[in-house]
Amino acid sequence: MEIMQGEMLYEGKAKRMYATGHPDELVMEYKDSLTAFDATKKGSFEGKGSINNRINAILMTALGELGIETSFIRLLDESRALVRKVTILPIEVIVRYEAQGSLCRRYGIEPGLSIDPPLLELCLKDDALHDPVISAQVAALMGLATSDEIALISWRALVIGEKLREIYGRWGIRLIDFKLEFGRFSPADGSASRVILADEITPDTCRLVDAKTGEKFDKDLFRFDLGDIGAGYSKLLERLQDSAG
Ligand code: TMP
Numbered sequence: 001m002e003i004m005q006g007e008m009l010y011e012g013k014a015k016r017m018y019a020t021g022h023p024d025e026l027v028m029e030y031k032d033s034l035t036a037f038d039a040t041k042k043g044s045f046e047g048k049g050s051i052n053n054r055i056n057a058i059l060m061t062a063l064g065e066l067g068i069e070t071s072f073i074r075l076l077d078e079s080r081a082l083v084r085k086v087t088i089l090p091i092e093v094i095v096r097y098e099a100q101g102s103l104c105r106r107y108g109i110e111p112g113l114s115i116d117p118p119l120l121e122l123c124l125k126d127d128a129l130h131d132p133v134i135s136a137q138v139a140a141l142m143g144l145a146t147s148d149e150i151a152l153i154s155w156r157a158l159v160i161g162e163k164l165r166e167i168y169g170r171w172g173i174r175l176i177d178f179k180l181e182f183g184r185f186s187p188a189d190g191s192a193s194r195v196i197l198a199d200e201i202t203p204d205t206c207r208l209v210d211a212k213t214g215e216k217f218d219k220d221l222f223r224f225d226l227g228d229i230g231a232g233y234s235k236l237l238e239r240l241q242d243s244a245g
Helices: 048-065 101-107 136-141 147-170 229-244
Strands: 008-011 015-019 025-030 033-036 041-044 072-077 080-084 091-098 114-124 173-185 194-198 206-210
Touching (some): 048 229, 136 147, 147 194
Antiparallel strands (some): 072 080, 091 114
16 A cells, blocks of 8 residues: 655654654654764765665564564565654663673673673663663653653563564574664554554664674674674675575
8 A cells, every 4th residue: 555655753863754644653764874972973875774674674573473562564665664653752771681882881891791681771862961871760750751661661671682682593693782762652543552662673773793703783883993884784684584584
């Protein structure tokens, strides 16, 4: 069915959102741009939007099949997907299985330290404040979400993490850490409003390495100039597509 793409409602660093003729649905368009360090480092490569759109679709579909409700509805074309319209909670939920990135920078932890049980961190989604880590109490105090919602997304991120680890594992890929965002879905027909997994799961939002060789497939290639990010993202998509059939 042809989708009516209406006005642009929001433009972020890596995606644009558009209205559709349906009150509960939006078009999510992936851009070729990417940023790091609160958008102080900027870049882009041709095909990035389309690769991330397809990787996200494969992962969200796999999670959906495992019983996780997500905002993803279906792919529309190379760089666009149809998604549920949600109000994003301004909390980034991070789960870590190995110390890397800001965890090491903040606390002087040696990169590579294995983390078991996984570590859950909540961050305030605010580039101007550099997405600081916040406690559940501060998040509730600021009214970012209710205490119950914060408990729910924290617990759910750990469950989703176990599923993601298994999904990536099937493809010979090790998940080091990832970031999720959740949104409040309030259907226009008045049925119960609920918090569901939203935004994206892509190599922009996960650290991923080949389980055997340690080859990197994620945005650290760009953040730290470690290699050809286009080649890394393409290889990841090829792997996922190969085994997704
Ligand atoms: P960090 O080590 O830089 O805090 O990143 C942890 C994980 O979260 C990593 O997989 C990248 C992801 N992430 C985002 O998706 N968006 C962000 O703004 C940041 C800082 C990290």
